[in-house]
Amino acid sequence: MSPERDYNIIVIGAGVVGPCIATALARQGRKVLIVERDWSEPNRIVGELMQPSGLKALRELGMIEAINDIDAFYTAGYLVKNYNEDVLIPYSYKQDLKLVEEPVPGCVKDGNDKLKDDKDTEAGISVKDWESDERIRGVAFHHGRFVMNLRKIATQEPNITKLQGNVTSLLKNDLDACIGVEVEDDSKNRKNYTAELVICTDGIYSKFRKELFLSKKPQVGSYFVGLELQNAIVPKLHYGHVIMGDHAPILMYQISQTKTRVLCAYRSEKLPPKNDVLKYLNEVVLPSFPAETQPSLIEALSKDDCYRAMPNQYLTAKTNTIPGLAFIGDALNMRHPLTGGGMTVGINDAALLARVLYDVRDLLDDATVSEKLAEFHYERKKLSSVINVLSIALFSLFDGDSKALLILRRGCFAYFKRGGKCVTDPVDLLSGLLPSPMILFHHFFSVAFYGLWLNYIDRGLIGFPLAIWENLCALYTAIIVFTPYLWDELVV
Template identity: 35%
Template sequence: MSSILCAVVLVLFHHWSVKRGKRKLYKAAALPPSAEKALHDKDALDVIIVGAGVAGSALAYTLGKDGRNVFVVERDLSEPDRIVGELLQPGGYLKLVELGLADCVKHIDAQRVFGYALFYEGKSTKLGYPLEGCGVDVAGRSFHNGRFIQRMREKASNLSTVTLQQGTAFALIEEDGIVKGVKYRVGGGQEREVYAPLTVVCDGCFSNLRRTLCTSKPEVPSCFVGLVLEECDLPHKNHGHVVLADPSPILFYPISSTEVRCLVDIPGEKVPSVASGEMANYLRSVVAPQVPEELQKPFLAAIEKGSIRSMPNKSMPAFPVPRPGAILMGDAFNMRHPLTGGGMTVALSDIVLLRNLLRPLRSFHDVSALCEYLEKFYTLRKPVASTINTLAGALYKVFCASPDRAMQEMRQACFDYLSLGSVFSTGPVALLSGLNPRPLSLVAHFFAVAIYGVGRLMLPFPSLNRLWLGTRLIVGAGNIILPIIRAEGVRQMFFPNTVPAYYRAPPSK
């Protein structure tokens, strides 16, 4: 009887503690006294963060832990419900550990991920992350995006230096070309202003704020159609699954102990209508026959259940416009195709870098000097971010079906190259996972795939037709990767130490 009573007490205590945490998180909607002071005292805050997604929440916690007074404005503080941002690569997990946020993947039924399984024309190959020497806890993590974000928001809001406010930011406050703060609306349309020497825009949905700080525009190469498969055992446990289908890839990965996320890529900005049943028919007739046999039954069951959602896949290289008093991070100024799941790794890597740059500064009030100094951030982040961005864009184009025979050979060569194992798989997977994001390694492996494809064509003996096809394959490979590299910036990507900002020292004041 006593053991039952203890169990009941523990359950009630856990329920109370969870509710208490949620009250603290949402109490910001009523604006606590510290935030009320910030509305009237322009020296009360150090940083304003627009957006409390992965980047905004992690940055708020990181700066707040360093003693900075942080004010975060977020459109909706309820748990997000998204179909992407559910796979954190091992490289991103290591950054999460470095930021002190590793416990945010605990108690949300997150699943450990150890690599990928690749399926193509009835064949499959398994690619493991090169985790040797990384520590027993290091692996990828897959989860419900909303649960992960709520854990980070709660952790940030538990700091006395961080205030979360639910509201919609709609304009930057500027004086003489210097960003002084943010205007935002709370419930009922009431407008408020908040001031700080540094404003960080992390949410790409605030396009009017982003446009004043960035010249690049997002492109939409494709859309993801999302389903949740239940009572489903993946062919390779604790692995992501990529099916090289026609016209483009299909992804499967666990998001809890009982659910598997399926993302069907559809090229272009338009997808079949869900409301009319056109989408369900497309998934049944076109996609289902290409799904691995073990997954077809739960895939069809998910279609019948009807919870079909879609979202555009955006891609945007980083072209920031340095503005005193403001800086861009996260999806606000840099996006890549989500095929490789590299977005959170880039964001967390950027936060570690920004934290390290800001730590030596006693204050941020010398905004002109700070703006000049933070150009170093945009330079230092380039090799890692550009490698992950370029790989995502190039791999998506290679994995898509094509009527061009040379690109068909490139797709086959990529699958066969990865199937070789050893350095031929660990090298590319180390790039994809964020464990070794080196630009030269990316270029070397990409063109090694193309040369391998040419070698396959020359067997058992070369011919003029095969030589011509091989030439087209090499040219096609260049046409895939070189424009992406050019958009990212060749000098910043490969030779950042030739950029003057690379050597900027912290302001002396």
């Protein structure tokens, strides 16, 4: 390590992604400082459902035990409800996926890539049960408990130093390269720490992303209003539920043996006033809820402060260009949380960044590091573009109330009902196991044309001229809710 720097790496933030990248780089022999402003257990409504590809990345990082002993609840896929119709979308069969795990160099040892039994196997994770399932699984959990496990794994690494404090600014040298951070501790004392590379994983409200994005701001299209149900009866155990109707989509999934998360999309670009939200929850969400789950929702709604709201933001990633600085996780890239892909992208980014930096001997060699960061930016696109674009496209379709969007939504639902590849490919795309933008493109436009075809049939011979007009509008809508996002993700 360079004698003029305190650490090889400083990681800002110990949420989901920070501990993953810190652990990987420490296991590769780097001296790492991880700074978090609050090491106590987070209590948030985010990051509670992990797609199978996120679990795969955790195994490749040798951190899979982060899902142990937190009362995690496995997920088997999705149940999509469109008014009174249902379609079941299970995750794919393991034998069809033929997954190959590629350990991140230096990270996997002593079986830390193998799932373990929970201490309480009666209620928790049982390896036998997971392995005997012919289908791949995802997992849901309490976000805070999962983050605490990730932090525990990270801070057990001898090469990692943990620090409680708020990073207030980045230190720069005369050439405008980042050389460290200024940290304010709980007593408001400030101290500087230097490193060869600073990695920002400071999340959704990142203070430092403006360094990279300059004036570009994340788009807020809607809010998620989150409630927690106790002992709820859900229509299909172990499945995430997506409920569509004359309202913005509602998401529901069990996060432990007793708790079920409900996330209701709310169309607003600003934090909605409490009275409006409560009215919406009682008058729109409650009646659209499955009958068997309604009593738990009524109970949740009767409590004071029954909900919390979070903005749903979208931000396309940008190549890291500032010497000495790198961004990953939500600080770099965000998508709609409807498809539960944020942690999957972030953890895969941590694995990929550790892979590309593995053979860099000198992190102060700016030319080599920026080449590696460009490689990282290019390589991550396959997975991130699919998850990000799918999240936005599905939200547009499921949220739509215009005729054009309703045609597409119906096409999507009917497409899933056809089964076979019309279900397996979309669910593999969503779960991050089929990182192919071309296959996403193919299915998105197959859905669109299927919707147009169904609309022609509905309108019949007499309504044919009207159907032509409606279908042109629907096709135009399909193009604008999909292609600009795919372009941004793949080309920018």
